[in-house]
Amino acid sequence: MIALLVRDMRLAMRAGGGFGLGLAFFLIVSTLVPFGVGPEAAILSRIAPGILWVGALLACLLSLDRIFQLDFEDGSLDLLATAPIPMEGTVAIKALAHWLVTGLPLTLAAPAFGALMNLQSPGHYWIFITLLIGTPALSMIGAFGAALTVGLKRGGLLLSLLVLPLYIPTLIFGAEAATRGTAGLSALTPLLMMAGITAGSIALLPFAAAAALRVNLR
Amino acid sequence: MLDLGKYADAILSSWGITLALLIALVLVTWRRSVQVKKALHAAEKRASKDG
Amino acid sequence: MSLWEFANPVKFMALSGKVLPWVIGLAALTLIPGLIWGFFFTPEATNFGNSVKIIYIHVPSAMMAINIWVMMLVTSLIWIVRRHHVSVRAAKAAALIGVTMTVIALITGAIWGEPMWGTYWAWDPRLTSFLILFLFYLGYMALWAAIENPDTAADLTSVLCIVGSVFALLSRYAVNFWNQGLHQGASLSMDREEHVANVYYLPLLLCIAGFILLFVALVLIRTRTELRLVRLHRLEIRERMKDA
Numbered sequence: 001m002i003a004l005l006v007r008d009m010r011l012a013m014r015a016g017g018g019f020g021l022g023l024a025f026f027l028i029v030s031t032l033v034p035f036g037v038g039p040e041a042a043i044l045s046r047i048a049p050g051i052l053w054v055g056a057l058l059a060c061l062l063s064l065d066r067i068f069q070l071d072f073e074d075g076s077l078d079l080l081a082t083a084p085i086p087m088e089g090t091v092a093i094k095a096l097a098h099w100l101v102t103g104l105p106l107t108l109a110a111p112a113f114g115a116l117m118n119l120q121s122p123g124h125y126w127i128f129i130t131l132l133i134g135t136p137a138l139s140m141i142g143a144f145g146a147a148l149t150v151g152l153k154r155g156g157l158l159l160s161l162l163v164l165p166l167y168i169p170t171l172i173f174g175a176e177a178a179t180r181g182t183a184g185l186s187a188l189t190p191l192l193m194m195a196g197i198t199a200g201s202i203a204l205l206p207f208a209a210a211a212a213l214r215v216n217l218r
Numbered sequence: 219m220l221d222l223g224k225y226a227d228a229i230l231s232s233w234g235i236t237l238a239l240l241i242a243l244v245l246v247t248w249r250r251s252v253q254v255k256k257a258l259h260a261a262e263k264r265a266s267k268d269g
Numbered sequence: 270m271s272l273w274e275f276a277n278p279v280k281f282m283a284l285s286g287k288v289l290p291w292v293i294g295l296a297a298l299t300l301i302p303g304l305i306w307g308f309f310f311t312p313e314a315t316n317f318g319n320s321v322k323i324i325y326i327h328v329p330s331a332m333m334a335i336n337i338w339v340m341m342l343v344t345s346l347i348w349i350v351r352r353h354h355v356s357v358r359a360a361k362a363a364a365l366i367g368v369t370m371t372v373i374a375l376i377t378g379a380i381w382g383e384p385m386w387g388t389y390w391a392w393d394p395r396l397t398s399f400l401i402l403f404l405f406y407l408g409y410m411a412l413w414a415a416i417e418n419p420d421t422a423a424d425l426t427s428v429l430c431i432v433g434s435v436f437a438l439l440s441r442y443a444v445n446f447w448n449q450g451l452h453q454g455a456s457l458s459m460d461r462e463e464h465v466a467n468v469y470y471l472p473l474l475l476c477i478a479g480f481i482l483l484f485v486a487l488v489l490i491r492t493r494t495e496l497r498l499v500r501l502h503r504l505e506i507r508e509r510m511k512d513a
Contacts, residue, residue: 141436144432148428151416151421152415155415158412161408162429165405165408165433165436168440169440169443172440172443172444173446176446193443211424211428212428215421216421216425218421224384225384228323228381229320231380232376232380232381236326236330236373236376239369239372239373240373240483244487250491251491251494254497258497264508265508
């Protein structure tokens with residue numbers, strides 16, 4: 001399983017994607033928003049947590065279709081299906097690899113990008129915490145969406161249409177927790193709700209994703 | 219004719235849109251049903267002739 | 270003799286063929302008088318004015334939008350567990366009706382909201398939930414349209430429907446938490462005397478019954494079409510194999 005994780009991460013990085021591309025996209029979104037809404041510091045610092053969350057979510061979405069697509073095309077997914085690791089485990093590992101190359105860097109970079117939007121001092125901490133808890137759910141839900149669309153030739157757009165509605169609860173709780181925390185209010189409830197979604201996704205979605213993969217490999 | 223008062227625009231437009239959508243839905247369903255029925259009939263006939 | 274016998278496509282076709290004219294007749298008999306009653310013969314409400322007439326299309330369509338999704342969830346589960354073809358075809362057949370109902374509920378709500386609340390759109394929990402429901406319908410239908418093999422499509426859309434239902438429910442609570450709304454509380458609950466007077470309640474009930482029957486009629490027609498399509502698909506494959 002560890003070998004699979006290492007292999008997946010190496011592939012993701014060699015494909016010139018994951019890491020750099022997602023982060024660059026995130027940076028561009030953080031740069032474009034002030035152009036769109038104007039440079040007033042007060043407005044920017046108020047919307048910063050939400051923008052950072054939406055930006056991270058979209059950056060995460062970018063690389064989703066690669067989770068299974070390459071392995072499906074060259075047949076290694078068939079091999080993995082017959083491997084001693086259960087399909088659910090493969091899905092979970094691949095989601096973890098996706099998180100390590102996109103979710104984690106985004107989480108680390110978000111507080112720094114917050115400076116572009118005049119994010120005030122407890123905000124850095126909150127955006128880091130909420131993204132750290134929330135992005136694993138984004139990767140896992142995304143892996144489920146990728147498993148559904150893996151057999152399609154042009155699944156990219158469809159993947160976004162399927163995955164984005166599923167992201168809504170995570171986004172609401174995550175951005176709400178970050179906003180409340182930044183404003184100095186108690187953010188415990190949304191934080192716990194988001195942690196619940198993350199835990200539930202990691203526990204249950206591998207089964208749904210593995211079922212979808214088996215159908216696609218049939 | 220009944221007097222809808224100051225809400226006439228809202229009432230008429232929402233009823234109009236609703237009826238239009240429902241009628242469109244019924245028509246689409248109906249047309250597709252007839253088309254598929256015809257196509258299946260033709261296919262069955264071909265199958266029995268060949269078979 | 271069990272209920273599952275009707276899950277056999279041939280039996281379903283026979284039975285639904287017999288039932289269908291009656292359902293269509295009943296739907297027409299409830300929906301048309303209900304709408305006419307609601308539109309022409311109901312008084313103004315004290316605080317809504319004449320705009321209360323929108324309720325006769327807004328509430329039934331909103332109810333159906335949710336109920337149809339629940340029906341799709343149940344039929345998807347039946348397909349996953351027992352693999353009855355009628356079941357999953359019915360889910361596919363219902364999706365377009367559901368999305369139409371959602372659109373009607375959203376549009377009439379927006380038009381009604383303008384004179385009542387002074388805005389077409391507010392991020393009120395119910396409005397937001399319906400918008401999210403609309404997105405889920407779109408995703409479900411897009412997945413059906415994208416996959417060529419009907420059995421693969423049936424499996425994948427069923428999985429999506431089940432997972433989507435969980436997330437739709439989560440979104441409902443998330444949205445409630447996120448913003449408290451403008452809507453009045455449930456106006457159609459059991460203790461109706463307190464909420465809606467009989468003059469409005471009876472035609473509204475008739476309209477709801479009409480919408481339900483219309484849905485049943487449409488879903489029967491569409492399911493029959495879908496089953497015929499499956500058969501057509503098989504015949505075409507057989508023909509092609511013979512030619513080759």
